[in-house]
Amino acid sequence: xxxxxxxxxxxxxxxxxxxxxxxxxxxxxxxxxxxxxxxxxxxxxxxxxxxxxxxxxxxxxxxxxxxxxxxxxxxxxxxxxxxxxxxxxxxxxxxxxxxxxxxxxxxxxxxxxxxxxxxxxxxxxxxxxxxxxxxxxxxxxxxxxxxxxxxxxxxxxxxxxxxxxxxxxxxxxx
Numbered sequence: 001x002x003x004x005x006x007x008x009x010x011x012x013x014x015x016x017x018x019x020x021x022x023x024x025x026x027x028x029x030x031x032x033x034x035x036x037x038x039x040x041x042x043x044x045x046x047x048x049x050x051x052x053x054x055x056x057x058x059x060x061x062x063x064x065x066x067x068x069x070x071x072x073x074x075x076x077x078x079x080x081x082x083x084x085x086x087x088x089x090x091x092x093x094x095x096x097x098x099x100x101x102x103x104x105x106x107x108x109x110x111x112x113x114x115x116x117x118x119x120x121x122x123x124x125x126x127x128x129x130x131x132x133x134x135x136x137x138x139x140x141x142x143x144x145x146x147x148x149x150x151x152x153x154x155x156x157x158x159x160x161x162x163x164x165x166x167x168x169x170x171x172x173x174x
């Protein structure tokens with residue numbers, strides 16, 4: 001995808017203009033800060049892990065920027081959230097993380113990012129998409145179920161904190 005390609009959407013609930021674009025190298029520090037804000041220590045990715053996920057072969061991602069720059073917090077970024085995914089060998093895809101800052105949740109930003117990733121999966125002829133979600137994050141589980149993901153298995157002690165995760169999968173029709 002051309003790095004200049006942008007998908008502009010107006011979220012139905014908020015009237016905040018949101019622009020979705022591919023992640024660029026210059027976004028890295030902000031993405032790490034957002035991941036740390038979205039997840040507790042031990043679940044949030046380290047800077048090293050985030051760099052690894054973003055630079056591995058087959059990795060791609062999108063971010064959402066809010067157009068209402070007048071209402072940003074002091075020193076704030078217009079980035080409201082992002083998604084990182086990976087085209088695994090064969091016909092599998094893996095959603096690594098979906099991070100939306102709390103003040104931008106429930107505005108369909110996460111849904112728009114998921115749709116962009118799934119569109120890329122379809123273009124690459126991915127047949128199944130996988131992701132992991134904390135057993136305690138029922139809101140995220142319900143969100144993913146709304147996209148057709150089903151629990152595949154429970155992953156014991158998945159997170160460094162000892163917390164279990166659920167592996168969820170979605171099969172795309174041929």
